[in-house]
Amino acid sequence: xxxxxxxxxxxxxxxxxxxxxxxxxxxxxxxxxxxxxxxxxxxxxxxxxxxxxxxxxxxxxxxxxxxxxxxxxxxxxxxxxxxxxxxxxxxxxxxxxxxxxxxxxxxxxxxxxxxxxxxxxxxxxxxxxxxxxxxxxxxxxxxxxxxxxxxxxxxxxxxxxxxxxxxxxxxxxxxxxxxxxxxxxxxxxxxxxxxxxxxxxxxxxxxxxxxxxxxxxxxxxxxxxxxxxxxxxxxxxxxxxxxxxxxxxxxxxxxxxxxxxxxxxxxxxxxxxxxxxxxxxxxxxxxxxxxxxxxxxxxxxxxxxxxxxxxxxxxxxxxxxxxxxxxxxxxxxxxxxxxxxxxxxxxxxxxxxxxxxxxxxxx
Ligand code: GDP
Numbered sequence: 001x002x003x004x005x006x007x008x009x010x011x012x013x014x015x016x017x018x019x020x021x022x023x024x025x026x027x028x029x030x031x032x033x034x035x036x037x038x039x040x041x042x043x044x045x046x047x048x049x050x051x052x053x054x055x056x057x058x059x060x061x062x063x064x065x066x067x068x069x070x071x072x073x074x075x076x077x078x079x080x081x082x083x084x085x086x087x088x089x090x091x092x093x094x095x096x097x098x099x100x101x102x103x104x105x106x107x108x109x110x111x112x113x114x115x116x117x118x119x120x121x122x123x124x125x126x127x128x129x130x131x132x133x134x135x136x137x138x139x140x141x142x143x144x145x146x147x148x149x150x151x152x153x154x155x156x157x158x159x160x161x162x163x164x165x166x167x168x169x170x171x172x173x174x175x176x177x178x179x180x181x182x183x184x185x186x187x188x189x190x191x192x193x194x195x196x197x198x199x200x201x202x203x204x205x206x207x208x209x210x211x212x213x214x215x216x217x218x219x220x221x222x223x224x225x226x227x228x229x230x231x232x233x234x235x236x237x238x239x240x241x242x243x244x245x246x247x248x249x250x251x252x253x254x255x256x257x258x259x260x261x262x263x264x265x266x267x268x269x270x271x272x273x274x275x276x277x278x279x280x281x282x283x284x285x286x287x288x289x290x291x292x293x294x295x296x297x298x299x300x301x302x303x304x305x306x307x308x309x310x311x312x313x314x315x316x317x318x319x320x321x322x323x324x325x326x327x328x329x330x331x332x333x334x335x336x337x338x339x340x341x342x343x344x345x346x347x348x349x350x351x352x353x354x355x356x357x358x359x360x361x362x363x
Pocket of ligand 1: 095097101103104234235237272276
């Protein structure tokens, strides 16, 4: 081919030779330090039992990880931590957004820590994948507590089904207890199914309510109220003291209509102000009374045993579902079957049967 620009007579710009194609892989990358290798089971367990917060955080990250090798390692660590766990008060805290959960957990937490010991605040928020955990567990929400040396605050594990998120939180409880945390708060937003999950992993379930939102009992699911061991009405300050007391009376009479609880404990209804720190000690006296009561009548142990059984079946369910839905071939067949069912070409039952047959026949 002619290249007139290379002619000595040519007065235009000359063309320089291009640069050599650089290697696809950055050669400096190999010199960079590799990612830290995974710690060993014994390293993790020893660190946790010593109460080392960095090790604890690392182990919790492994519990939350989706990588199979992390899962296997985390399970071994949990197994080894189990004998050191169980000696804590597990308290679930729920309430609609704006009820004052963060404000309250901040002051409840400091109140509890004044008696000594350590406190872990965990959260279950199945929506946190979307919100990146900003609704729950954000440290800035619990300003005072997050600066306390004896408090460990961990946002909700993100990603996955409610069952998966809840299992991870339950496993984190075991690790925290082994690390010497003798009070565990598990927070959740009082808007959906997550209350049931929290209820199934705590000893005491606290429902935070607010007054002055029209009919006090509206918008709160009967099921959630039935799960509560204590109902506390927040923001009982200023002009809101009257409405809060009215709400208290309404909740008390509503609770009388419920069937007796299996623990024999009659849920109490109190008012307080998280923001102005009024009535905090009374809330904790109620919780202390509850623990004395259920430890006295054996319900405490029974509830924990039932929960352990529940979580065994939950974990089996979760793993089975995961094994089924993670299968790429199943995924393709499901999409096809779904279209057939929606197009009335096949019945739901027949479509399900066919996919299950394929799944069970696979080896
Ligand atoms: P969360 O969404 O349940 O975590 O609620 P927050 O703790 O973020 O509180 C929601 C709003 O209610 C904030 O503006 C708080 O300042 C306010 N708040 C919380 N507790 C009280 C209280 O005891 N009294 C009053 N008056 N306001 C409060």
